């Protein structure tokens with residue numbers, strides 16, 4: 001099953017991708033995580049990205065595309081993948097289409113997780129993750145079951161992204177609407193778009209996404 005999760009920052013892409021990974025046994029490909037991995041592994045692409053990231057600039061489409069292409073060739077993607085945070089621009093979507101065609105693969109569906117802006121601010125403001133395994137948490141909506149201990153790996157270290165605040169979110173949202181939201185129309189025109197209401201609680205949203213994805217896979 002080859003999926004893209006699309007939606008504004010805070011919509012729940014990371015949360016849902018991890019749940020889909022557990023359910024379907026296909027990996028979550030987050031370009032942010034992949035960039036950090038490539039830098040750590042000192043691959044050719046990683047070395048190029050490192051310099052750009054160190055200067056605080058945005059990593060170019062070309063580098064991100066190359067990283068995704070390499071990642072798709074790894075054995076764990078043989079049965080499918082969940083792209084989370086990529087593609088982010090029309091140019092990246094075109095590049096993804098080309099690389100999948102070259103690899104003899106195709107997307108099954110693109111799930112758009114729709115959430116109101118006010119709700120996004122609330123979600124982003126309370127977000128934190130496990131420093132060890134990356135599991136996502138929230139001050140109100142999803143606290144660890146045992147205080148200060150990761151449900152998944154038992155780590156006691158957590159981190160918050162410095163850009164997860166109401167002010168920065170407004171800028172990130174504008175970038176989303178300008179650069180990324182055109183992908184909604186792009187994938188709709190290809191007959192791949194499935195819109196899911198992301199305003200509910202995590203469990204029900206997961207159930208809705210699973211239903212949509214299973215229906216796509218049966219086509």
Ligand code: ADP
Pocket residue numbers: 007008009010011012013014015016123124126127128136137138139141142198199200201202203205
């Ligand atoms: P994204 O990857 O789209 O930026 P996340 O998955 O990190 O979004 O979710 C943002 C925050 O909102 C996280 O703290 C997460 O725990 C919380 N969250 C995710 N889905 C829901 C939901 N359906 N209801 C309430 N909070 C949620």
Ligand code: ZN
Pocket residue numbers: 130131132133134135150151152153154155
């Ligand atoms: Zn953890």
